[in-house]
Amino acid sequence: MRDDPGMHNALCEQLGIDVPIFAFSHCRDVVAAVTKAGGMGVLGAVAHSPKGLEIDLAWIDNEVGDLPYGVDLLLPVKFNDDGAKRTEPTDAKDLFPPAHTAFINGMLEQYDVPALPPDLAARGGRMSVSPEAAGTLLDVALTHPIRLFASALGPPPEDFIRKAHEQGAVVAALAGTAAHARRHKDAGVDLIVAQGTEAGGHTGTVSTLVLVPEVVQAVAPTPVLAAGGIVKGSQIAAAMALGAAGVWCGSVWLTTEEAETHPAVKQKMLTASSSDTVRSRSLTGKPARMLRTPWTDAWEAEGAPAPLGMPLQTMLVAEAQQRIGRSAHNEGTGANDLATYFVGQGVGLMDRIRPTRQVVEEMVQEYLQVAEMFAAQVAD
Numbered sequence: 001m002r003d004d005p006g007m008h009n010a011l012c013e014q015l016g017i018d019v020p021i022f023a024f025s026h027c028r029d030v031v032a033a034v035t036k037a038g039g040m041g042v043l044g045a046v047a048h049s050p051k052g053l054e055i056d057l058a059w060i061d062n063e064v065g066d067l068p069y070g071v072d073l074l075l076p077v078k079f080n081d082d083g084a085k086r087t088e089p090t091d092a093k094d095l096f097p098p099a100h101t102a103f104i105n106g107m108l109e110q111y112d113v114p115a116l117p118p119d120l121a122a123r124g125g126r127m128s129v130s131p132e133a134a135g136t137l138l139d140v141a142l143t144h145p146i147r148l149f150a151s152a153l154g155p156p157p158e159d160f161i162r163k164a165h166e167q168g169a170v171v172a173a174l175a176g177t178a179a180h181a182r183r184h185k186d187a188g189v190d191l192i193v194a195q196g197t198e199a200g201g202h203t204g205t206v207s208t209l210v211l212v213p214e215v216v217q218a219v220a221p222t223p224v225l226a227a228g229g230i231v232k233g234s235q236i237a238a239a240m241a242l243g244a245a246g247v248w249c250g251s252v253w254l255t256t257e258e259a260e261t262h263p264a265v266k267q268k269m270l271t272a273s274s275s276d277t278v279r280s281r282s283l284t285g286k287p288a289r290m291l292r293t294p295w296t297d298a299w300e301a302e303g304a305p306a307p308l309g310m311p312l313q314t315m316l317v318a319e320a321q322q323r324i325g326r327s328a329h330n331e332g333t334g335a336n337d338l339a340t341y342f343v344g345q346g347v348g349l350m351d352r353i354r355p356t357r358q359v360v361e362e363m364v365q366e367y368l369q370v371a372e373m374f375a376a377q378v379a380d
């Protein structure tokens with residue numbers, strides 16, 4: 001142990017961290033900063049190419065030295081199975097229903113979103129969700145000293161768990177219900193992330209306050225991390241009171257100094273209240289919590305087409321999102337209005353830009369204040 005600010009527990013001991021604060025982020029700077037602050041940074045790698053992942057992991061290795069960090073992959077249940085090859089559609093445009101394309105084009109026209117310059121290629125909307133793509137990313141990750149592998153959707157495949165364990169890593173998986181959590185445990189997962197509906201990104205319908213004790217009870221003695229809506233140290237104290245061994249946060253890092261969040265979206269997050277998010281299938285095809293904007297409203301409006309499945313919806317909207325992102329910094333424009341991104345209800349508590357390290361330090365201080373208050377009450 002490097003330092004014991006007063007939150008050290010058995011899980012910290014097992015993973016070699018000071019405080020049980022886990023940070024999911026797509027941004028390598030955030031991952032490294034949380035790890036260096038005593039928690040554990042976990043890099044979200046679903047949108048990485050194998051080459052990009054190699055570059056980011058080598059950078060993190062260099063930044064954090066021997067300190068532990070993790071990687072999160074979106075693993076399909078069928079991962080290394082029967083050789084029934086499923087490839088990512090390469091020319092996905094052929095698969096898009098014309099009504100969907102017309103709907104998106106109509107929205108971009110209505111909001112006056114400029115086209116991409118001719119010299120800029122449209123991005124395809126990468127999501128490595130096929131067994132082959134996720135397997136390649138895992139192989140890249142296995143060449144680095146990863147201490148924790150996390151799986152976002154569904155129980156991680158047997159082969160994945162075996163490879164991670166051979167490397168001495170801990171396997172975590174996200175669960176939105178107690179039934180999911182039991183399935184993860186049965187599959188051999190070491191650490192369950194009980195993620196309530198408040199969370200940013202793909203999320204279920206049960207609140208963190210209800211889900212955490214339910215999952216703790218369902219999988220004991222497997223350790224559980226609480227996720228969904230956690231932005232402050234007092235909420236960490238609440239999560240620990242519910243039986244969690246630590247917390248797993250995603251949204252709070254989006255407004256840090258290091259975060260690569262689009263500046264226009266960062267600004268919206270700083271002023272948004274907890275009522276300004278919505279679960280929408282409009283970006284990935286699965287319900288994911290994000291900022292409510294005219295983009296999400298349009299997909300809910302009467303006559304809007306039903307979003308496609310995953311990963312097709314991501315590919316369908318990729319170019320539109322790229323166009324919006326390129327112009328969203330101009331306030332008062334339609335692109336600025338439409339801009340959205342994944343974030344949880346905790347956004348209402350995210351009202352200033354701070355360095356990532358400071359976020360971790362303030363969380364620890366607030367947690368200790370609450371813990372001391374409880375201790376004093378018991379002692380009286």
Ligand SMILES: Cc1cc2nc3c(=O)[nH]c(=O)nc-3n(C[C@H](O)[C@H](O)[C@H](O)COP(=O)(O)O)c2cc1C
Nearest residue numbers: 024152199200201227228229230249250251342344
């Ligand atoms: C921008 C964003 C993207 C996310 N993408 C993923 C992902 O690719 N894989 C995953 O396991 N979880 C993902 N999540 C969920 C986080 O891992 C985490 O469970 C969640 O953010 C916790 O709730 P909070 O947002 O209220 O902190 C994402 C969350 C956010 C905010």
